[in-house]
Amino acid sequence: MIPLSETTLGDEEAQAAAAVVRSGWLTQGERVATFERAFAAMVGTRHAIAVANCTLALELALEAVGVRAGDEVIIPALTFVATANAVRRLGATPVFADVASEDDLTMCPRDVARKRTERTKAVCPVHYAGWAADVDAIAASAQGAAIVEDCAHAPGATLGARGCGALGAVGAFSFFSNKNMTTGEGGMLTTDDDALATAMRLTRAHGMTTSTLDRHRGHAFTYDVARVGTNARMDEIRAAIGAIQLGKLRAANSHRAACVARYREALASVRGLEIPFSSVTRGTSAHHLFVVLLPEGTDRAKVMAALRERGVQSSIHYPPTHKFSAYESIPANVPVTDRVAGRLLSLPLFATMTDEQVARVCEALVAALG
Numbered sequence: 001m002i003p004l005s006e007t008t009l010g011d012e013e014a015q016a017a018a019a020v021v022r023s024g025w026l027t028q029g030e031r032v033a034t035f036e037r038a039f040a041a042m043v044g045t046r047h048a049i050a051v052a053n054c055t056l057a058l059e060l061a062l063e064a065v066g067v068r069a070g071d072e073v074i075i076p077a078l079t080f081v082a083t084a085n086a087v088r089r090l091g092a093t094p095v096f097a098d099v100a101s102e103d104d105l106t107m108c109p110r111d112v113a114r115k116r117t118e119r120t121k122a123v124c125p126v127h128y129a130g131w132a133a134d135v136d137a138i139a140a141s142a143q144g145a146a147i148v149e150d151c152a153h154a155p156g157a158t159l160g161a162r163g164c165g166a167l168g169a170v171g172a173f174s175f176f177s178n179k180n181m182t183t184g185e186g187g188m189l190t191t192d193d194d195a196l197a198t199a200m201r202l203t204r205a206h207g208m209t210t211s212t213l214d215r216h217r218g219h220a221f222t223y224d225v226a227r228v229g230t231n232a233r234m235d236e237i238r239a240a241i242g243a244i245q246l247g248k249l250r251a252a253n254s255h256r257a258a259c260v261a262r263y264r265e266a267l268a269s270v271r272g273l274e275i276p277f278s279s280v281t282r283g284t285s286a287h288h289l290f291v292v293l294l295p296e297g298t299d300r301a302k303v304m305a306a307l308r309e310r311g312v313q314s315s316i317h318y319p320p321t322h323k324f325s326a327y328e329s330i331p332a333n334v335p336v337t338d339r340v341a342g343r344l345l346s347l348p349l350f351a352t353m354t355d356e357q358v359a360r361v362c363e364a365l366v367a368a369l370g
């Protein structure tokens, strides 16, 4: 079976995790701080704040920029449901924006301008599949509403000279096990804004002004609670694994890019098949996903079953959020998303993928399409 994704975890991560266990200190401490410094340097922000996952990162970021119950946050309809759930968990309302085009599946800046109201507190572009959304145009359309980037697909992606995660007020990353780099569960916030960083650091750990490690070392004996917080901390085991994964990221992303180039070449002449992002020249993608649009009228479930029979896993990124029952009460006017939604298919893409595996997937797809 060729899986949809595979990790790059190896002995180095196992040894790093074992060293943490042997050290006897598992909760947030020096390794988290080291991982944060390295991640901030990679993205190019003053601050990086490690957290338990990207969903909580989005909640913390949106709350820090001032999103409260009754506010609106513009998000793409074509995203993982976590983007919308984070908005709803704060009591705010997600307003769904369309994709830019059938080729550029990131958020449409013109649609953001149309959907901006006086209640819009934040706009949350997603760097879908690893491609930087057109954040500068989206920020112009946002007219002062805070930009919170959902960078779950985009560690190491850039827009010009800037890293994804350094394009708006805050970036939120995921280290879930199918992502370009993983800690199992995990996430990271990035920002250049000192006040936002302080707020998010506090919220991550119950709003407390000193850490357990500070008190353990006798650097502090007590604490204040300066803000209503939660527990969104990352632990030392994950941070140790994350630091190794970060070191592998650049090579992993370029291998992904090479696989995508091979896919594009092999699938270029398949009649009716479209490969999004063909004409997008914005920035360097992290190539988190390789997504195709099946020929119009194709029975996608049948194609997926035929691929499975030939030992190829495939998936759909994503069923658009406004189609889920928990979201159907929220009106969505996203015609291009609705048009492409039934044609989306994600093929295997991972940093250890071989040329032979890419070729086998392409053969299986051509056979499945008949």
Ligand SMILES: Cc1ncc(COP(=O)(O)O)c(C=O)c1O
Pocket: 053, 054, 055, 056, 079, 080, 082, 083, 126, 150, 152, 153, 173, 174, 175, 176, 186, 187
């Ligand atoms: C676009 C997007 N946003 C947010 C998330 C949530 O990430 P996590 O699983 O770390 O909470 C994901 C994860 O799949 C995602 O793909």
